[in-house]
Amino acid sequence: xxxxxxxxxxxxxxxxxxxxxxxxxxxxxxxxxxxxxxxxxxxxxxxxxxxxxxxxxxxxxxxxxxxxxxxxxxxxxxxxxxxxxxxxxxxxxxxxxxxxxxxxxxxxxxxxxxxxxxxxxxxxxxxxxxxxxxxxxxxxxxxxxxxxxxxxxxxxxxxxxxxxxxxxxxxxxxxxxxxxxxxxxxxxxxxxxxxxxxxxxxxxxxxxxxxxxxxxxxxxxxxxxxxxxxxxxxxxxxxxxxxxxxxxxxxxxxxxxxxxxxxxxxxxxxxxxxxxxxxxxxxxxxxxxxxxx
Amino acid sequence: xxxxxxxxxxxxxxxxxxxxxxxxxxxxxxxxxxxxxxxxxxxxxxxxxxxxxxxxxxxxxxxxxxxxxxxxxxxxxxxxxxxxxxxxxxxxxxxxxxxxxxxxxxxxxxxxxxxxxxxxxxxxxxxxxxxxxxxxxxxxxxxxxxxxxxxxxxxxxxxxxxxxxxxxxxxxxxxxxxxxxxxxxxxxxxxxxxxxxxxxxxxxxxxxxxxxxxxxxxxxxxxxxx
Ligand SMILES: Nc1ncnc2c1ncn2[C@@H]1O[C@H](COP(=O)(O)OP(=O)(O)O)[C@@H](O)[C@H]1O
Ligand SMILES: [Mg+2]
Numbered sequence: 001x002x003x004x005x006x007x008x009x010x011x012x013x014x015x016x017x018x019x020x021x022x023x024x025x026x027x028x029x030x031x032x033x034x035x036x037x038x039x040x041x042x043x044x045x046x047x048x049x050x051x052x053x054x055x056x057x058x059x060x061x062x063x064x065x066x067x068x069x070x071x072x073x074x075x076x077x078x079x080x081x082x083x084x085x086x087x088x089x090x091x092x093x094x095x096x097x098x099x100x101x102x103x104x105x106x107x108x109x110x111x112x113x114x115x116x117x118x119x120x121x122x123x124x125x126x127x128x129x130x131x132x133x134x135x136x137x138x139x140x141x142x143x144x145x146x147x148x149x150x151x152x153x154x155x156x157x158x159x160x161x162x163x164x165x166x167x168x169x170x171x172x173x174x175x176x177x178x179x180x181x182x183x184x185x186x187x188x189x190x191x192x193x194x195x196x197x198x199x200x201x202x203x204x205x206x207x208x209x210x211x212x213x214x215x216x217x218x219x220x221x222x223x224x225x226x227x228x229x230x231x232x233x234x235x236x237x238x239x240x241x242x243x244x245x246x247x248x249x250x251x252x253x254x255x256x257x258x259x260x261x262x263x264x265x266x267x268x269x270x271x272x273x274x275x276x277x278x279x280x281x282x283x284x285x286x287x288x289x290x291x292x293x
Numbered sequence: 294x295x296x297x298x299x300x301x302x303x304x305x306x307x308x309x310x311x312x313x314x315x316x317x318x319x320x321x322x323x324x325x326x327x328x329x330x331x332x333x334x335x336x337x338x339x340x341x342x343x344x345x346x347x348x349x350x351x352x353x354x355x356x357x358x359x360x361x362x363x364x365x366x367x368x369x370x371x372x373x374x375x376x377x378x379x380x381x382x383x384x385x386x387x388x389x390x391x392x393x394x395x396x397x398x399x400x401x402x403x404x405x406x407x408x409x410x411x412x413x414x415x416x417x418x419x420x421x422x423x424x425x426x427x428x429x430x431x432x433x434x435x436x437x438x439x440x441x442x443x444x445x446x447x448x449x450x451x452x453x454x455x456x457x458x459x460x461x462x463x464x465x466x467x468x469x470x471x472x473x474x475x476x477x478x479x480x481x482x483x484x485x486x487x488x489x490x491x492x493x494x495x496x497x498x499x500x501x502x503x504x505x506x507x508x509x510x511x512x513x514x515x516x517x518x519x
Binding site for chain 2: 003005006007010017201202204205206207208209210211212215
């Protein structure tokens with residue numbers, strides 16, 4: 001242990017020497033590892049963002065329940081109570097014909113004049129029901145059983161489609177993680193092997209002097225770790241720039257699309273990139289060392 | 294310290310480098326291995342260091358059975374040896390002192406004394422003034438001394454010097470032999486190979502192993518030969 005601490009300076013200096021001997025190819029490795037991690041980070045960010053957006057949409061899921069026209073107010077109140085008692089339903093609110101009209105005016109904005117073409121209010125009153133999206137199927141089933149319910153409008157299809165997109169993104173993300181993992185391992189272990197080959201004379205001498213494998217291999221391990229962590233730093237830098245640029249390009253759209261906070265996204269991704277580059281660097285270096293014995 | 298019984302070494306290409314070697318070397322002995330170039334001197338040292346394994350026969354070095362299966366123990370065994378290679382095997386791009394220090398780093402010496410001991414070893418071979426010179430800037434004879442300093446700084450139980458006087462003029466060669474023989478003590482054995490028999494004609498003490506075409510003959514002189 002004491003001699004390991006004593007040798008740390010030597011190990012670092014060795015790693016530096018190994019790095020310098022093959023400077024150009026090492027710099028290219030850093031750049032390519034950086035790019036690989038950057039692409040991975042992009043995919044994972046996209047995945048995270050869409051998950052976040054869907055989470056919010058899901059939380060705000062609501063369906064509109066239309067009822068028979070001839071119902072009187074007390075019956076409507078009864079109906080609302082009945083609906084609220086269904087499992088998975090949050091709140092049910094009555095939306096009158098006038099309110100339905102006003103909402104549409106708001107949505108249409110300057111185009112609202114078109115509504116004046118109607119002699120009568122063309123909208124029907126309805127009940128706005130907040131639901132837990134996971135239970136949408138059983139809720140719809142229950143609602144359809146109620147006699148007074150005429151018609152239900154839900155955004156299930158929109159949510160389904162979003163979930164499909166998330167599923168695809170998840171698969172792409174997973175593939176990206178695997179691809180990045182493998183290519184980093186290959187690049188790093190190749191670099192280590194190259195380093196060992198370049199230093200074969202010195203390694204041979206150390207072996208003849210009885211140096212332990214750890215003593216001989218550790219500088220190479222450090223070099224591999226250094227290369228991937230540098231690559232990780234480059235990827236992090238690129239990602240920070242990209243996220244900043246991306247968010248600034250969104251401009252006003254940001255107020256309408258519920259995106260995760262820029263800082264949280266950046267922090268999480270940088271932590272992820274650095275952690276995985278550290279782990280992959282260590283594993284790749286070990287592979288390189290073991291395969292060149 | 295070393296015990297060989299009926300040892301043969303045949304290289305992969307069929308060269309029979311050593312034939313039926315029977316040899317016993319005790320702790321504290323000084324051994325001169327002589328013989329013409331190509332006779333098998335280096336091969337004998339390779340066997341003792343575990344760089345090659347006997348193709349036949351039985352070889353034990355400091356209690357260690359020298360067989361391929363024992364490779365990791367043999368590597369540990371090498372930490373108790375101070376080899377001086379025929380081609381030096383110094384590490385380029387480093388100073389003489391760094392080379393000597395490197396040979397000591399993994400031997401478990403107290404870190405504080407490593408540099409001092411390395412410097413002392415360089416001074417002992419008369420190279421104190423070149424401690425901070427890169428080894429590729431040194432002359433042949435100076436490189437040879439760095440290699441010797443690296444070996445002795447390790448405080449080994451066994452010094453193995455392969456042609457340490459090769460290419461040196463008579464004065465330098467005798468000086469090197471003097472340094473090496475002075476390392477011998479009760480616990481340290483020294484093995485020196487040389488093809489220059491005239492250098493050791495006058496040596497009065499030691500064990501003399503003559504190698505000819507892979508066959509050895511042993512002769513003793515003086516009290517230090519057992
Ligand atoms: N690695 C090897 N492979 C095949 N033959 C070798 C090898 N090393 C040495 N030899 C042969 O073994 C014989 C003894 O060599 P060596 O021990 O180096 O002799 P010396 O050191 O006495 O000059 C020579 O014929 C040499 O050519
Ligand atoms: Mg030789």
